[in-house]
Amino acid sequence: MSVLQDRRRVLPPVDTIPLQFKEDEGSSGSKETTIARTRTIRPIFIKQSVVANASGSAYLEVEDIKLQCSVYGPKPIRGSFTQQADLLVEAKLPSLGQDASNDKSASIEKDITSFVQTSITPGIILTQYPKSCINIMITVISADLENRNFKSLLAAATNVASLALVDAGIALYDIVTSASVLLSRNENGESLYFDPETPRESEDIEGVLSFMTGQDESNIVGMWLDGENITSKNLTTLTESAKEAACQIRTLFNGVILQEFHDKEQEASNSK
Amino acid sequence: MEGAATPLSFPPEVFARLEPDIYLQRHLELGLRPSGLRAFDEFRKATIQASEPLPGTLGSAVISVGGTTVVCGITGGITEQKGKHGVYPNVEVIRGTRNGPPTQEEMVISQRAFQLLNNTDYIDPVNFVIPGAEKTKWLVLSASVQVLSRTGPCFDAVWTAIITALKNTRIPQMEVDPDTKQVVSDLSTVSPLKLSDESASLDQFSSTFAIGEVQKDQKTVVIADIEGETEEACLNSRINVVTSPSGLLTGLTIAVTSSNATGINKGIQVSREHIQTVLASARKRASELATAPVS
Numbered sequence: 001m002s003v004l005q006d007r008r009r010v011l012p013p014v015d016t017i018p019l020q021f022k023e024d025e026g027s028s029g030s031k032e033t034t035i036a037r038t039r040t041i042r043p044i045f046i047k048q049s050v051v052a053n054a055s056g057s058a059y060l061e062v063e064d065i066k067l068q069c070s071v072y073g074p075k076p077i078r079g080s081f082t083q084q085a086d087l088l089v090e091a092k093l094p095s096l097g098q099d100a101s102n103d104k105s106a107s108i109e110k111d112i113t114s115f116v117q118t119s120i121t122p123g124i125i126l127t128q129y130p131k132s133c134i135n136i137m138i139t140v141i142s143a144d145l146e147n148r149n150f151k152s153l154l155a156a157a158t159n160v161a162s163l164a165l166v167d168a169g170i171a172l173y174d175i176v177t178s179a180s181v182l183l184s185r186n187e188n189g190e191s192l193y194f195d196p197e198t199p200r201e202s203e204d205i206e207g208v209l210s211f212m213t214g215q216d217e218s219n220i221v222g223m224w225l226d227g228e229n230i231t232s233k234n235l236t237t238l239t240e241s242a243k244e245a246a247c248q249i250r251t252l253f254n255g256v257i258l259q260e261f262h263d264k265e266q267e268a269s270n271s272k
Numbered sequence: 273m274e275g276a277a278t279p280l281s282f283p284p285e286v287f288a289r290l291e292p293d294i295y296l297q298r299h300l301e302l303g304l305r306p307s308g309l310r311a312f313d314e315f316r317k318a319t320i321q322a323s324e325p326l327p328g329t330l331g332s333a334v335i336s337v338g339g340t341t342v343v344c345g346i347t348g349g350i351t352e353q354k355g356k357h358g359v360y361p362n363v364e365v366i367r368g369t370r371n372g373p374p375t376q377e378e379m380v381i382s383q384r385a386f387q388l389l390n391n392t393d394y395i396d397p398v399n400f401v402i403p404g405a406e407k408t409k410w411l412v413l414s415a416s417v418q419v420l421s422r423t424g425p426c427f428d429a430v431w432t433a434i435i436t437a438l439k440n441t442r443i444p445q446m447e448v449d450p451d452t453k454q455v456v457s458d459l460s461t462v463s464p465l466k467l468s469d470e471s472a473s474l475d476q477f478s479s480t481f482a483i484g485e486v487q488k489d490q491k492t493v494v495i496a497d498i499e500g501e502t503e504e505a506c507l508n509s510r511i512n513v514v515t516s517p518s519g520l521l522t523g524l525t526i527a528v529t530s531s532n533a534t535g536i537n538k539g540i541q542v543s544r545e546h547i548q549t550v551l552a553s554a555r556k557r558a559s560e561l562a563t564a565p566v567s
Contacts, residue, residue, distance in 0.1 A: 008374050010363075010382040012412040013356040016349035021444070022458045051421040052339035054368060064327055068420055072368035092366070094328070094345060094416065135368045139420060141343060142326045 039241070041179070041195040041248055046160075048167040048260050054137075056168025060160040063197070065153055066141040069160040071168040074132035085129035089117040091138040091157065093145075108145060112138065112157050119158045119178055119210035119222030125171040134170060136161055149196045151180035151208040151224070158210050158222065159249060166257055174212035175253060176221055179245030181238055182206045183227075192237060194245040205230055209242035213250045218243055288502050296506045300486045300493060307424075307500035313549075315479070315497040315557050318432065320566045322440045330413070331441030335433040338499055339423040344433035346441045349412045350402070350455050357400035357410035361385040361434055365419040365426070381427050385415075385434055388514060388523050394472040395438075399465055402455055404448040409455055411446070413438075424499040427512065431478040432561060439474050441465055476522050477558040478514045481550050482507035483528065483540055492541050494550055496557075509540055511550050517559035519551075 005014050042062050051057035054070035061067075074085055091112035093105045116138065124134070138157050145153075158178035166175060182196035185203040200206040205227030212219045220239065288295045288306065299306050310316070316338035326332040329345035336342075351357065363382045365375065374382070389395075400411040415434050419426050442462035449456050467473065482495045484507050498507055514523030526547075528540055 008379055010360050010386045012349055012360045012414050013351045013353045015353060016351045016412055019348040019350065019444070019446075019457045020454060022456055022460075050341070051366075052423040053421060057421075066326075070366065070368055094326070094418075137366060137368045139366055139418065141418075141420075142328070144327050 038192065039194055039244070041245055042197075044159075044249070044252060046163060046253075046256055048163055048256070054164075054168075056164050056166070056170070058160050058163035058167055060156055060163065062152070062156055062195075064148065065143045065156050067143075067156055067160045068139045068141060069157075069164040070137050070139075071134065071161075071164045071170065072137070073134035073168075074129040074170070075135075077131060077133045081131050083130055084126035085124070086133040087117065087121055087124065087126065087136070088133060089113050089120075089136045089138070089161070091116070091140065093140045094142065108150075111150075112140075112154060115154045115208070115222060115224060116158050116161050120161050120165065120176050122219070122221045123162070123172050123174055123176040123212060124165065125173060128171045136164065147198070149180065149182070149199050149206065151182075151206050151226075152195055152197065154178070154208045154224065155180040155195070155210075158208075159253075163253065163257075167260075174214040175250065175257075176210050176212055177246045177249040177253060178208060178210040178222065179242045179249060180206070180208040181242045181245065183234060183238055190237075192241050194241065194248075200227060203228075205234060205238065207238050207242065209239060209246070211243055211246040211250075213243070213247050218247075292502045292506050296484070296502055297487050300484060301488050305495065306502040307498070310497075312493055312495050313553055315560075316499065318429075318561060318564060320432070320436055320561075320564055322436050322566050325440065325442075329437075330443065331437045331439075333433045333436035333440065335429050335436065337429045337432075337497075339421055340419070340426050340429050341421040342417060342419050342426065342429045342433040344415055344417045344430075344437040346437050347414050347416070348443070348457070349414065350409050351412050352409055354410070357397070357412055359386075359389045359395070359413045359415055359438070361389065361415040361417060363417040363419065363430055365422055367422070381430055384427065384523075385417075385431060388431070388476075389434070392476070392522050393468050394474060394476075396466040396468045399443060402446050402448065405455065409448075411443070413441070424504045425480060425510075428478045428480050428497070431514070435474050435476060436566070438465060473516060475558070475562040476514055476516050477554075477561045478512060478523070479554040479557045481511045481513075481553070483509040483511065483542055483546070485540060492543070492546060494546055494553075496553060509542075511547070513551060513554035515551070515554050515558050517555065517562045519555045521551075 045061040047059045050059045051070045054072055057070040059068045091109045093109055143153050155178040162176045180195055182193045182200055183205040184191050207225035209220055210222035212221055296306055318337045320335055322333040326345050330348055332345040334343050361382055363378050365378055402409045417430050417433055442464060444457035444459045445461040446455050446457045482498045484493050484495050486493055498504060508529040510527050512525045515521050
């Protein structure tokens, strides 16, 4: 069996298999400690303008999730005239010694890309940028994809992209914020959690929804639900609570954006 | 005078793009650098974070030097190819382009790091041997490096990130499972990378210098740690030194391109003194980095 080695990158031999670790007894215990919060989100650390070689960028950290997003553009494109800007979203997981074509991480990258693209496209005034392109690059610096809730990662990715777009000064209808929710169902009844840490269990419904909360009607611009037997009542609960969480995040963002704007203004007046 | 052209005037950032060479010369003549208020021999401040490895890695490091940020994570794997054990650094520079083949810069940096890591025998080969499968299986370490923010040539920061991550790497205890014949590692017992002897140290730091000319005075200047578009584009002659704080060299390249700044194109004059200054300065930088606080 001969597999072609990618000679342009310095990668380990093709037959390399990642280290396998002994199951740690301690790790299963972490599941218990999870959901103590209900209708609050975890503390978020955000910072804008972290990348020097991009039009705009942002960094976001929620516990183990560390994301960076850079926006490049609007840049002119070659070829024929287009009415509005082309938006290209790309997500990159830490490669950790794996080949870039690794199937599993490629499919996760695709999931992140498509959700973020769906969510943020309605927020951007694309028609203001004819014959140009805007590239959005989301770099996952660290995230536990095995044991943590993937929907929370998607929400974080959408949020960091929104902040980077603001930093890049791209014309927006509204800042899109995204929130993940989990509806836990068991014999004790239903309970709802914002920003869940752990993945859903068999009976639960989990979802991530993106909103433009600045609009009067809070339009839903992205939605992904997982679970079985979703009733219309469940759906209402999920959307209403996700909206509440998204509003919490939006309030936080408003504060940060105002502060950063204020700082930039101060800096500009000092340098004069 | 009739018909005299009115002189054009541009703000500095436009002028820098239009005429980078002149822009650079105007700075150098005054003893200044286009990238800011740094002296010619002054390096940017480096911050090193390596307290706890990122999830999923055996060791990691985050380095920021000025506006450049580099992350390096070390992961392990098992190969059955004899002689292929070792450390494999792969560098990516995030530039907002589509996933595609690596750029020339990425390939050059990755190769250089690979050569430096494998030319030196500081890392004891015993690290890569798996007990119970000495003749069939070996450990390989991948250093995956991402340049998250780039403000100029970034080999120095990449190399510091790789070295710091390796210093913090903990190799788990490995054994062969008698049933499956697979290697299983135990993260509860870990050990740092073993070095080949007591004098060996991973503290090898890279410093890059550019050789520039001041056209007006016809003299050569050495500029440390270049940054920014103008300096990167116009200063093509470089000296790269990889040295330990004690002055033991592991890598030295001198690339001198022909001079066009003087207009008469007679080559850049690099004297023995210049090279001595560079070596001393690199050594000083190495000891600074070796003793830099790690947060």
